[in-house]
Amino acid sequence: MLAASWAPLSPAERAVAIEVLTHGPVSRTEIARKLNLSAGSLTRLTKPLLEAGLLIEGPAPVSAGAGVGVGVGAAEAPVARQGRPSQPLDIVADSRYFAGFKITEDTAYGVVTTLRSEVVADRAVPLRTRDPEDVADLVQEMTEDFRAEFPRLAGIGVGIGGQVERLARTVTFSSYLGWQEVPFADLVEQRTGLPVVVENDVAALVESEAWFGAGRGLDRFVVLTIGAGIGYGLVIGGRLVRAGGGDRGIGRRWIINPYGPLTPDGERGSAVSLLTVSNIRYQVAAGTGRDHTYEEILALAAAGDPLASRVMDEAARALGTVVAQIANFAMPEKILLAGEGIGLMDIASPAVWSAVDANRDPLAEPVVLETKVSDFNDWARGAAVLAIQILVLGRPRE
Template identity: 40%
Template sequence: MFGVKLTADRVHAVVTDLRAQIVAARDEPISDHRPEAVCHQIKGLLDELAGSGQTLAGAGVTLGGDARSAAPLGGERPVDSAYLGWRQVPLKSLLERALGVPCVVKNDVAALGHQHHWFGAARGLRDFALVSIGAGIGYALVVHDHLVTAAESDLGMFAHLVLNAGGPMCGEGHRGCASAYLASESIVTAARQGLRRPVTYEEVMRLAAEGDRVCRVVVAEAADALGRLIAHVATFSMVKTVIVAGEGVELARVAKDGLDRALSANRRGQAGSVDVLIEADTFREWARGGAVVAIQSFVTGSD
């Protein structure tokens, strides 16, 4: 299977077997953001990774935004993606025309949830939630072995769930929401103000682990917010397992003790009432999520 994850500026692609094991991978910058041009670029990666002697059964492409292949009554649902500047793009049709294989288009967090459910940390679990942190804040919920579907507008509200009404402000003007504490840019901005110099997300995490005062405070506040967010997710959904994933997941590793304290405090002091699994999902793993939804479509006959 062929899996793709689109970010605002790169195409991440993998080829997998039917057990979702990656056999080839590559990523490259998006050279032209027009939908047809991106599809053409994806075709070039497919040709390069699959080789001349290999036949693929299908492809799955994931991206942040309202990305569902099928409309409720059949047909195709156009894709909206703020990251790519796309509005009402018939991406599934464009991809199938370019690639010559059946294609599935999914929201990237939903695809990552499917990946963990079928082949990853949640394999064998009937109920779990996934919280992704990084450039954006995402959420997926699996109940009774089925991913709960939701409109992008509803999922977008999760990133702006208020955790502390007196907290920092996010880019949309909300105080103390999940994005204000946990989005990579929010963490970098807070550290940059304290350090009075440019800094990267990876550097903030490293400096916090090494004991830098500014970065330790920034990371501790973010970890406390993440613990509260996980507590809310577990309480509202009543799941017992929450996977923390995404490119910003190092936060959960560096400040795991603070995360656990906040989680316990917001679960009435019941330590261990929620099993938190921390998964270091690179963009290659996000692309693997695309391959997994293509496998699901191939196996079940639905998208």
């Protein structure tokens, strides 16, 4: 069911739509300059989007998502050959809503966003089982609850820790859920009647930040997540670089210290062994004989506990080394650090930056590192952005 899509749109029409969506309100003059269009061509390209009620001329009405974007002054120069002053174009943010879901090994986190990805509702429901049919039933139930409040729900995005292929429809492998070759998009579409896209959860988060967040407008941008695993996404020229590897990721064999800890998950001294929440907890438990939550370990380290401090200091040096290596080889304009393990920066940022400096040429450009305190709703919001992309692009991004 693709009735909610803007398709069929030409590539030029889509370029205009994306520009307004991610940067609006924006003047016609600025759009024409950035996309190398004449005033007449721009008028022709925007006409179907204005008629569909998805774009609006002039100051946009105040809505749930109107606060995001770049403002345009009222004294904008007139567009050539137009008989009236140029008016900014903007998205009608609440003309459509989108559901996004992050499926973990025990919980389904769901959000509803506007067309500009601002979250207007959220809900978390424990999984009854990990059976794909049962999880699809749960997504349907949550979607119906959302649709009762937001009847203009136009699409669904689902983020899963795993490998997703076949035009963002099939989960080929997920160790967290125990799935192989699960056509999860089809299962949810059959139940909801809405367009559905399924994607690796890190890729969804990267797309969200590239379109609406920390990477907006940047040519080279990296997202690095630490938490249950190590997530990495690289954007070049505004597009996510696609790579295989699934949810096993690169962190298990990304060796930071060959003499580092040996843990149940990942090679000795790998990024996964040093940085993931489960392995940090494992190291502390091995030394104390009792289990601690990640938050308890952070508190112990902050209070000067010798074992917790040693483990977190080693993790901080590993994080700084990873950041430096990314900066050395990918040369991004910004690195966004996110995930449930981000609390490491609160207690050990000097050690992180010391490791960054130790692994960078002294004459290299400074690393721009932004941290984002995030929860599972942020991951679900990333999945909703995938559904927004379907609306704009008419298909999942290949």
